[in-house]
Amino acid sequence: MSGAIRKANEEDLERLARLLRKVAGADPGSPPGARGEPAAGSGAAARVLDLACGDCREAEVLADFAAELSGTPSAEVSLTGIDVRAREIADAARRLGRVREASEGRGRREFEFLTGDATKLPGLSQLGGDFDLVFLRHQNYWNGARDWEEIFDHALAKLAPGGRLAITSYFDKEHALALEVIGRLGGELVRSEFNPETRRLGTPGKSIDRHVAVFRRKP
Numbered sequence: 001m002s003g004a005i006r007k008a009n010e011e012d013l014e015r016l017a018r019l020l021r022k023v024a025g026a027d028p029g030s031p032p033g034a035r036g037e038p039a040a041g042s043g044a045a046a047r048v049l050d051l052a053c054g055d056c057r058e059a060e061v062l063a064d065f066a067a068e069l070s071g072t073p074s075a076e077v078s079l080t081g082i083d084v085r086a087r088e089i090a091d092a093a094r095r096l097g098r099v100r101e102a103s104e105g106r107g108r109r110e111f112e113f114l115t116g117d118a119t120k121l122p123g124l125s126q127l128g129g130d131f132d133l134v135f136l137r138h139q140n141y142w143n144g145a146r147d148w149e150e151i152f153d154h155a156l157a158k159l160a161p162g163g164r165l166a167i168t169s170y171f172d173k174e175h176a177l178a179l180e181v182i183g184r185l186g187g188e189l190v191r192s193e194f195n196p197e198t199r200r201l202g203t204p205g206k207s208i209d210r211h212v213a214v215f216r217r218k219p
């Protein structure tokens with residue numbers, strides 16, 4: 001990867017972190033601690049599930065975000081990433097390692113990357129449920145609506161009580177379609193934001209984390 005691409009990716013992640021904070025800060029019913037109060041019964045690691053994560057460049061940003069959501073930036077976080085592409089998953093595992101001990105104000109981080117089909121999530125028994133945050137970066141609804149409906153459905157089912165599902169999209173239309181289908185599947189939109197700093201890509205109308213939306217499960 002060239003230095004220019006690496007720098008562009010890093011800047012994308014900084015923008016993603018800002019946007020996630022903005023969306024969470026505007027979430028009146030966000031999980032305990034998301035608005036600055038310590039989480040009740042804190043101590044357990046926050047759990048994050050990143051579906052269709054590719055090589056999971058966003059892993060560290062997401063883990064920090066989940067710790068902030070828990071109300072304790074130094075909270076422990078365990079993150080599981082899943083993608084069908086074995087090579088990307090191997091890259092993520094190599095890059096991030098399995099465990100990072102607490103340092104620089106961050107709590108311990110545990111990363112796990114699985115090659116698997118997210119349409120078959122209920123069959124992955126080792127995964128468990130009760131994730132505080134389920135994330136889908138650059139969801140790809142346009143490219144196989146039926147599969148992505150299944151993935152969204154499983155994503156909502158994996159949420160802990162009070163948990164949040166967050167998605168980002170490359171395109172306006174694809175984002176609108178995803179909002180519609182997640183709503184139909186039982187997600188309640190908390191907030192959707194256009195990313196004013198989004199980095200444009202070569203394809204017209206396509207840009208990095210162009211939109212971010214956060215959902216909770218409808219009561």
Ligand SMILES: C[S@@+](CC[C@H](N)C(=O)[O-])C[C@H]1O[C@@H](n2cnc3c(N)ncnc32)[C@H](O)[C@@H]1O
Binds near residue numbers: 055
């Ligand atoms: C647009 S890419 C986004 C990748 C990554 N989240 C990112 O933002 O760079 C869509 C990803 O979905 C993955 N994917 C597609 N269908 C999948 C499925 N059924 N289960 C798991 N991953 C899937 C692809 O392998 C690809 O990595």
